Amino acid sequence: MVDKKSDIGLVGLGVMGENLALNIERHGYQISIFNRSHEKVVEFMEGRGKGKKVVGAPDEKSFVESLSSPRKIILLVKAGDAVDQTIAKLKPYLEKGDIIIDGGNSHYVDTQRREKELAAEGLCLIGSGVSGGEEGALWGPSLMPGGDAKAYEAIRPIWEDVSAKVDGSPCVTYLGPDGAGHFVKMVHNGIEYGDMQLIAEVYDVLRRALGLTAPQIGHIFSKWNEGILNSFLIEITAKILSVKDKETGKPLVDLILDKAGQKGTGRWTSEAALELSVPVPTIDGALTGRVLSSMKDERMNAARVFASVSEDLEKETAGSGGLDHPLIDHLEKALYAAKVCSYAQGMSLIKAGSDKYNWGVNLSETARIWRGGCIIRAELLERIRAAFDRDKNLPNLLVDEDFAPFMVQSHMSMRAVIKEAIVRGIPLPAMTASLSYFDSYRAAHLPQNLTQAQRDFFGAHTYERVDKPGAGFMHTEWAELIAK
Numbered sequence: 001m002v003d004k005k006s007d008i009g010l011v012g013l014g015v016m017g018e019n020l021a022l023n024i025e026r027h028g029y030q031i032s033i034f035n036r037s038h039e040k041v042v043e044f045m046e047g048r049g050k051g052k053k054v055v056g057a058p059d060e061k062s063f064v065e066s067l068s069s070p071r072k073i074i075l076l077v078k079a080g081d082a083v084d085q086t087i088a089k090l091k092p093y094l095e096k097g098d099i100i101i102d103g104g105n106s107h108y109v110d111t112q113r114r115e116k117e118l119a120a121e122g123l124c125l126i127g128s129g130v131s132g133g134e135e136g137a138l139w140g141p142s143l144m145p146g147g148d149a150k151a152y153e154a155i156r157p158i159w160e161d162v163s164a165k166v167d168g169s170p171c172v173t174y175l176g177p178d179g180a181g182h183f184v185k186m187v188h189n190g191i192e193y194g195d196m197q198l199i200a201e202v203y204d205v206l207r208r209a210l211g212l213t214a215p216q217i218g219h220i221f222s223k224w225n226e227g228i229l230n231s232f233l234i235e236i237t238a239k240i241l242s243v244k245d246k247e248t249g250k251p252l253v254d255l256i257l258d259k260a261g262q263k264g265t266g267r268w269t270s271e272a273a274l275e276l277s278v279p280v281p282t283i284d285g286a287l288t289g290r291v292l293s294s295m296k297d298e299r300m301n302a303a304r305v306f307a308s309v310s311e312d313l314e315k316e317t318a319g320s321g322g323l324d325h326p327l328i329d330h331l332e333k334a335l336y337a338a339k340v341c342s343y344a345q346g347m348s349l350i351k352a353g354s355d356k357y358n359w360g361v362n363l364s365e366t367a368r369i370w371r372g373g374c375i376i377r378a379e380l381l382e383r384i385r386a387a388f389d390r391d392k393n394l395p396n397l398l399v400d401e402d403f404a405p406f407m408v409q410s411h412m413s414m415r416a417v418i419k420e421a422i423v424r425g426i427p428l429p430a431m432t433a434s435l436s437y438f439d440s441y442r443a444a445h446l447p448q449n450l451t452q453a454q455r456d457f458f459g460a461h462t463y464e465r466v467d468k469p470g471a472g473f474m475h476t477e478w479a480e481l482i483a484k
Contacts, residue, residue: 005068006032006055008158011086012076012104013040016130018048019137020076020103020162025052027161032056034063036086064093071098072155076130079106079264087114096122099151103130105265108179108186108272108353115147115178124151127178129185131374132164140164142374143172144188144366146181146359164373171369176359183272183353184366187346190269190283192375193262194342195233197286197430202335203237205417206328209424210321214251218242220328228336231378260290269349276352279440281433282342289429313425327420333413336380338434340407343384344397345437364388398441411438 009032010021017033021044024031032055035041045056057063064071071094077086083106090100100123102111111127118125129144130137143163145152152159152174164171175181206217218241225234245252266287273280292299303310321327347363354361367385371377387400397403414435421428440446455461462473 006030006066008072009067010074015134016137017076019134023138023162032066060089061093074101074103076103079104099124101126101128103128106182108183111182112179124148127182129181136373140373142369144181144184146175166372171372173365173369176361180359186265186268187350189265191346193266193286194282197289198338199237201428201431202331208426210325214241214253224332259296260293262290273349278349278352280345281437282430285429285433330413330416333410334417337410337414338431341434341437
């Protein structure tokens with residue numbers, strides 16, 4: 001039995017849509033559902049939605065009419081044209097003040113455009129990142145809303161109810177106008193890319209440098225999850241490495257093709273960082289790792305071409321380790337330090353985006369809502385939240401009074417791991433990028449004085465002199481000096 005009008009509606013009955021709908025209903029709200037393919041609606045109403053406060057609509061018109069005013073409609077459809085097409089089909093039945101909530105991974109630039117277009121017609125848009133995967137959507141995701149502030153107040157009770165909770169606090173906060181929510185979600189996914197790549201690289205070192213099996217590596221990750229590395233991704237990594245294939249009895253991970261997919265948010269993060277002049281090398285390294293993994297046929301051919309290189313490296317690095325090998329302790333510290341560098345890059349990017357678009361994103365609150373529900377949830381985030389609580393204008397996480405001493409203590413572990421990997425020919429694009437980021441950021445002098453001299457030589461791009469501060473930009477006729 002259902003009420004006359006639903007509190008909220010949802011379009012898109014993929015796994016995320018179904019689970020979020022059930023989450024909302026479980027918290028006492030009546031929800032209307034619609035899907036482009038009506039068969040999905042029927043299937044849901046006869047299955048997981050049976051007997052619940054759910055209204056299945058056959059078309060856009062009846063869907064919109066089933067909602068109480070102001071209408072609140074969640075879109076969980078594929079990013080891009082599908083969002084625009086869905087909005088276009090709903091608009092004829094909407095009224096001024098109605099609210100559309102884009103819960104997909106839309107590009108923040110598209111969200112900015114859509115918010116302006118809809119506002120001109122008297123409609124409100126909330127671009128809300130939703131993180132946590134299938135289980136998060138069902139039992140409590142991390143929610144990252146941005147857009148019209150008054151519209152958010154209308155959905156806030158629902159968003160707070162259905163979100164994950166940490167220490168009784170809902171993992172949701174209003175992040176700012178227009179594209180702020182989707183920008184933060186984009187960076188969240190970029191950090192996720194970095195996290196996953198760093199974990200994979202450490203796994204590769206344990207496997208190739210120490211000769212450990214998947215179950216042995218899983219045991220190490222399980223122990224790490226009890227310490228400073230406690231996180232969702234470390235936890236599931238330990239579980240994955242313990243699973244055996246039912247057919248062969250071999251570790252299932254060993255039977256999975258080494259090609260990683262991507263949906264675009266990692267690339268968007270790197271592109272946004274370039275546009276905003278914020279270095280995110282760990283995320284870039286993770287993106288590169290995925291792209292290279294997709295080149296399986298080329299890599300197999302290259303492996304044949306350079307087989308002698310592999311043979312030479314194996315001769316030089318023969319031997320293996322065990323569960324008590326000293327490198328394992330270095331790997332734990334190195335992974336954490338590299339993660340700190342990755343988060344530092346991500347938070348700097350969010351700040352730059354917020355400053356450019358005047359969003360006013362609170363970095364402490366951002367870290368707080370990532371502590372539960374989302375894919376990158378980790379104990380580390382509480383330390384990050386505390387850092388930005390201490391100093392909301394902190395220029396970089398690395399110089400925080402808590403993180404700086406840790407980096408002083410741990411950077412040698414990164415160097416030890418990278419050295420071992422280089423000697424053995426094991427690629428570590430993300431961890432190496434993290435260390436280079438740390439070394440570059442702490443460098444009082446970088447070699448770009450030469451770069452600027454080159455630019456002035458061939459293009460008269462000018463330079464500033466260290467011995468003449470305040471003198472402005474200068475140009476040298478280099479050819480004349482060389483001739484002399």
